[in-house]
Amino acid sequence: MLADAHAHLLPRDYPADAPACFPRMEPVDGESARLLLFGAMRFKARDAFFDAERRIEEMAASGVDFEVLSPMPPLLRYDLPAGDGLTLARHVNEFTATLCASDPARFAGLGMVPLQDPEVAAAELAAVRDAGLRGVEIASNVLGVSIGDERFLPFFAEAERLGLAVFVHAMPSPTDRLPPSTMGTYVVGLEGALAAASLIAGGTAAKCPDLRLSFSHAAGGFGLMVPRAQYFWSGTWNEEPPVPERALAHDDGPSPLDYARRFYYDSAVFDARALRYLVDLMGADRLLVGSDFPAMPREEPAGRTLRTIGLPEAELNDILWDNAFRFLGMAAPRH
Numbered sequence: 001m002l003a004d005a006h007a008h009l010l011p012r013d014y015p016a017d018a019p020a021c022f023p024r025m026e027p028v029d030g031e032s033a034r035l036l037l038f039g040a041m042r043f044k045a046r047d048a049f050f051d052a053e054r055r056i057e058e059m060a061a062s063g064v065d066f067e068v069l070s071p072m073p074p075l076l077r078y079d080l081p082a083g084d085g086l087t088l089a090r091h092v093n094e095f096t097a098t099l100c101a102s103d104p105a106r107f108a109g110l111g112m113v114p115l116q117d118p119e120v121a122a123a124e125l126a127a128v129r130d131a132g133l134r135g136v137e138i139a140s141n142v143l144g145v146s147i148g149d150e151r152f153l154p155f156f157a158e159a160e161r162l163g164l165a166v167f168v169h170a171m172p173s174p175t176d177r178l179p180p181s182t183m184g185t186y187v188v189g190l191e192g193a194l195a196a197a198s199l200i201a202g203g204t205a206a207k208c209p210d211l212r213l214s215f216s217h218a219a220g221g222f223g224l225m226v227p228r229a230q231y232f233w234s235g236t237w238n239e240e241p242p243v244p245e246r247a248l249a250h251d252d253g254p255s256p257l258d259y260a261r262r263f264y265y266d267s268a269v270f271d272a273r274a275l276r277y278l279v280d281l282m283g284a285d286r287l288l289v290g291s292d293f294p295a296m297p298r299e300e301p302a303g304r305t306l307r308t309i310g311l312p313e314a315e316l317n318d319i320l321w322d323n324a325f326r327f328l329g330m331a332a333p334r335h
Contacts, residue, residue, distance in 0.1 A: 266290025
């Protein structure tokens with residue numbers, strides 16, 4: 001059994017009277033796909049994005065039994081006025097809830113909120129829960145501001161209070177350090193790492209100890225950054241017992257690795273060696289299968305590389321199935 005915790009959807013259509021800043025989905029002649037038009041974006045979305053039957057067919061072809069569905073990340077348009085962002089979020093959330101309700105044994109949904117206004121976003125979380133969605137997807141930054149900034153703490157605290165999961169999807173922010181051609185590669189990896197680090201360094205992880213957070217693409221380079229933070233905290237290598245007098249940034253709270261091991265990380269890292277490292281550093285109970293489907297093609301069959309790295313059966317089952325439901329706060333169907 002396999003649960004894909006990182007899969008995306010797009011609504012098939014948007015209201016005819018929607019604000020001019022809303023996306024549009026236009027027919028494609030002779031095809032079941034539709035063309036997403038959103039600002040400068042032009043994206044041909046095949047029918048698996050919005051058609052439940054087609055999704056189920058493609059899941060069966062790849063060996064996927066369950067999907068955690070979240071909005072296609074470009075819909076997280078934090079540059080919209082907050083009112084328009086809320087209207088867009090409600091439309092997308094209604095579509096997500098309807099699609100998931102078509103087969104709740106196969107789908108669970110994550111909604112979206114206008115995080116450009118943290119108060120509005122926090123207030124909308126109850127409606128997300130009441131719609132039957134298991135949490136929300138957010139971007140790794142809000143118009144260039146790290147999500148660990150204190151202005152977003154009330155949002156995370158409310159998600160924790162309501163028992164909602166939060167999926168952090170890496171999204172580019174403006175940078176002149178790398179060329180635009182790297183926005184989908186290196187910049188996304190940097191953004192995931194910055195998001196995870198900001199939640200620890202900014203205090204959100206300490207203040208919301210029961211918040212369930214996951215990161216797309218294993219939070220990019222975070223797995224190689226956090227051992228350095230551990231060294232500064234402990235003064236020792238290899239997670240040996242801390243020597244506070246040798247540490248450069250010691251405190252009496254949990255260590256950076258303790259915080260990092262509260263998060264979940266999806267397995268879309270494209271290399272068996274990276275997966276082995278993440279299992280060793282973070283623990284098999286912290287990893288989720290993730291594919292970015294259908295925006296990116298799945299490994300065929302899904303989870304193929306995970307199954308090649310010699311994990312004990314219990315650890316493999318955690319990653320393939322049980323951890324996704326722990327992240328969602330749901331009892332896992334037995335496999």
